[in-house]
Amino acid sequence: MSAIGSTSLPSKRRARLPLIGLALAVSLAMSAPFVARAQDAAGEDLAGFGTERRAPTVAAHHMVAASDPLAAEAGLAVLRAGGSAIDAAVAVQAMLTLTEPESSGIGGSSFIVYFEKSTGRVSTYDGRETAPAADGENLFLDSSGKPLPAAERFTGGRSVGVPGTLRALELAHRTHGTRPWATLFDAAIARAQSGFPVSRRLADSIRRDRYLPQFGPAKGYFFDADGQPLAAGATLKNPALADTLKTIAAKGADAFYKGPIAADIVRAVRDAPNPGTMTIDDLTHYQAKERAPVCGAYRVWRVCGMGPPSSGAIGTIATLGMLERFDMAALPPLGLDAVHLLAEAGRLAHADRIHYVADSDFIAVPTDALIAPDYLALRSALIDPVRDIGTVEPGDPVHKRADAGVPMGDDAELAGTAHMSIVDDAGNALAMTTSVGLAFGSRIFVHGFLLTDQLSDFSVRPKENGIENPNRVDGGKRPRSSMAPTLVFDHDGNFAAAAGSPGGNLIVGFVSEVLVAMLDWGMDPQRAAGLPHVINLNGDTRLERGTALESMAGDLKARGHTVRVQPLASGTQAILVRDGKLLGGADPRREGVAIGD
Numbered sequence: 001m002s003a004i005g006s007t008s009l010p011s012k013r014r015a016r017l018p019l020i021g022l023a024l025a026v027s028l029a030m031s032a033p034f035v036a037r038a039q040d041a042a043g044e045d046l047a048g049f050g051t052e053r054r055a056p057t058v059a060a061h062h063m064v065a066a067s068d069p070l071a072a073e074a075g076l077a078v079l080r081a082g083g084s085a086i087d088a089a090v091a092v093q094a095m096l097t098l099t100e101p102e103s104s105g106i107g108g109s110s111f112i113v114y115f116e117k118s119t120g121r122v123s124t125y126d127g128r129e130t131a132p133a134a135d136g137e138n139l140f141l142d143s144s145g146k147p148l149p150a151a152e153r154f155t156g157g158r159s160v161g162v163p164g165t166l167r168a169l170e171l172a173h174r175t176h177g178t179r180p181w182a183t184l185f186d187a188a189i190a191r192a193q194s195g196f197p198v199s200r201r202l203a204d205s206i207r208r209d210r211y212l213p214q215f216g217p218a219k220g221y222f223f224d225a226d227g228q229p230l231a232a233g234a235t236l237k238n239p240a241l242a243d244t245l246k247t248i249a250a251k252g253a254d255a256f257y258k259g260p261i262a263a264d265i266v267r268a269v270r271d272a273p274n275p276g277t278m279t280i281d282d283l284t285h286y287q288a289k290e291r292a293p294v295c296g297a298y299r300v301w302r303v304c305g306m307g308p309p310s311s312g313a314i315g316t317i318a319t320l321g322m323l324e325r326f327d328m329a330a331l332p333p334l335g336l337d338a339v340h341l342l343a344e345a346g347r348l349a350h351a352d353r354i355h356y357v358a359d360s361d362f363i364a365v366p367t368d369a370l371i372a373p374d375y376l377a378l379r380s381a382l383i384d385p386v387r388d389i390g391t392v393e394p395g396d397p398v399h400k401r402a403d404a405g406v407p408m409g410d411d412a413e414l415a416g417t418a419h420m421s422i423v424d425d426a427g428n429a430l431a432m433t434t435s436v437g438l439a440f441g442s443r444i445f446v447h448g449f450l451l452t453d454q455l456s457d458f459s460v461r462p463k464e465n466g467i468e469n470p471n472r473v474d475g476g477k478r479p480r481s482s483m484a485p486t487l488v489f490d491h492d493g494n495f496a497a498a499a500g501s502p503g504g505n506l507i508v509g510f511v512s513e514v515l516v517a518m519l520d521w522g523m524d525p526q527r528a529a530g531l532p533h534v535i536n537l538n539g540d541t542r543l544e545r546g547t548a549l550e551s552m553a554g555d556l557k558a559r560g561h562t563v564r565v566q567p568l569a570s571g572t573q574a575i576l577v578r579d580g581k582l583l584g585g586a587d588p589r590r591e592g593v594a595i596g597d
Helices: 011-028 069-080 085-099 150-154 165-176 186-194 200-208 216-222 239-251 260-271 280-284 312-323 336-356 373-380 504-519 525-529 548-558
Strands: 057-059 063-066 109-116 121-127 289-291 294-298 301-305 416-423 429-437 486-489 495-499 534-536 541-544 563-566 573-578 581-586 593-596
Touching: 057 063, 057 593, 063 069, 063 085, 063 573, 063 581, 069 085, 069 186, 069 416, 069 593, 085 109, 085 165, 085 186, 085 239, 085 416, 085 429, 109 165, 109 486, 121 165, 186 239, 260 280, 294 312, 301 312, 312 336, 312 373, 312 486, 312 504, 336 373, 336 504, 336 534, 336 548, 416 495, 416 573, 429 486, 429 495, 486 504, 495 504, 504 525, 504 534, 504 573, 525 573, 525 581, 541 548, 548 563, 573 593
Parallel strands: 541 563
Antiparallel strands: 057 581, 063 416, 063 593, 109 121, 109 429, 121 289, 294 301, 301 486, 416 429, 486 495, 495 573, 534 541, 573 581, 581 593
């Protein structure tokens, strides 16, 4: 275990663990099974998921937590062969493109947060898609200046940005890879050729999606010869993807961004319903970027994640920073007080990140100011421990900015996303969140994979209250994201945890809750990943339908909350180091697993 180290909860944390024994017992009674049929915002059926309680996976050397079992197995095989965490991530993503196409793939975008044990360095890689150069701020408005119907914004060519996942993986692999790039696609190629059993979640997603039948190539792949959606258990082969991955394995990411594959992507985007403006030049000139990590303190830990164009790390660190003045460890996990505080801190963090964060290559984002301890202390002082504060205005971290106090519209981000957390033999750790946008993305299927629809994560209206929206569309710009791949370190700088989740603009709330559960309440990652959810996006306090939190609605209303009960479909994949061992957890709402040796 020397490669990973003997990191456990810091001594201050261990001293407080006995205080929460009774609270932990209370929390164990709270995770009631999910309702028989719940459905998330992306139309993904949750029936049957989250009904079992599993022990965490325990490993001594390496671990993969991913949203699909075949993908996790592909990553584990790479780790067993001596590969690094980024090597394993390439294998996981290649397999996810095949087995979980509704969530992510090489036609989408990703953010990678990577810890290199030998140097102690945290690196982040931005593989977010970019708008084609010809796109402008009125992309999603009709001729009269009104927003286009949702179907025209979320499906077809208009919504497709230049995919960034392969470039980001390649960029990170150049620095951190130990296995040859060409070998990392073998498992996905073999499965694409021989076929894989359609999972229950994929089958339900196909059945429920009303747009897939309108796109010929996608319908031909996801529906049988009689025009019926593929059933769970059906064997699905994808020889086109096998050929694509063989080419990428042999020639690198250039094979995707140049040549015949790129030409066919452009043709598909421009010929699709709601056609887009993408050109070969847009693909050829795309660059993934290594950016500085965003890190902040939470009690005795250091929390690091992805900076702009993601608002995920800013939102997560801000949420935790505003909770720091409260003794969360002494509160019953997800008891009334804890739920109230999570909602209030989430409300304040959301107001700021929506107002200030967008692509930092196009606007100045006050990242450091938004997570500065003094600023977060001022924001936290607005929280009443027993009373909801209601809708809040964004703060003014940069002091008298002209548009401070003018809230921006909150465009819903799309929820078809996946996350993986990986630790290798050398103690390197990775958190990667990857997405095609809404379930099945744009529905454009080319060369065996789906193209993203995440340009719809841009704000529809270029101005709000007379102020230019920082997340407005512009050629070459990356849309704001809530994806929050997160790594946590103890007070000595040792790796302590990795976490992340799908969920669109709910991601920050999901990740913040699982971190509080592990760091404050002492929960293992499996227990933390399965907790019922509470979310506040500076409006209603949302409680997860079908869980024990529903019974708290009345008490929260008595505190002034406007309560909404709804499905809250996360997909957390988390790894925690405790007493020299790796503990892994996979969200029971989805089909993922944590596996290791």
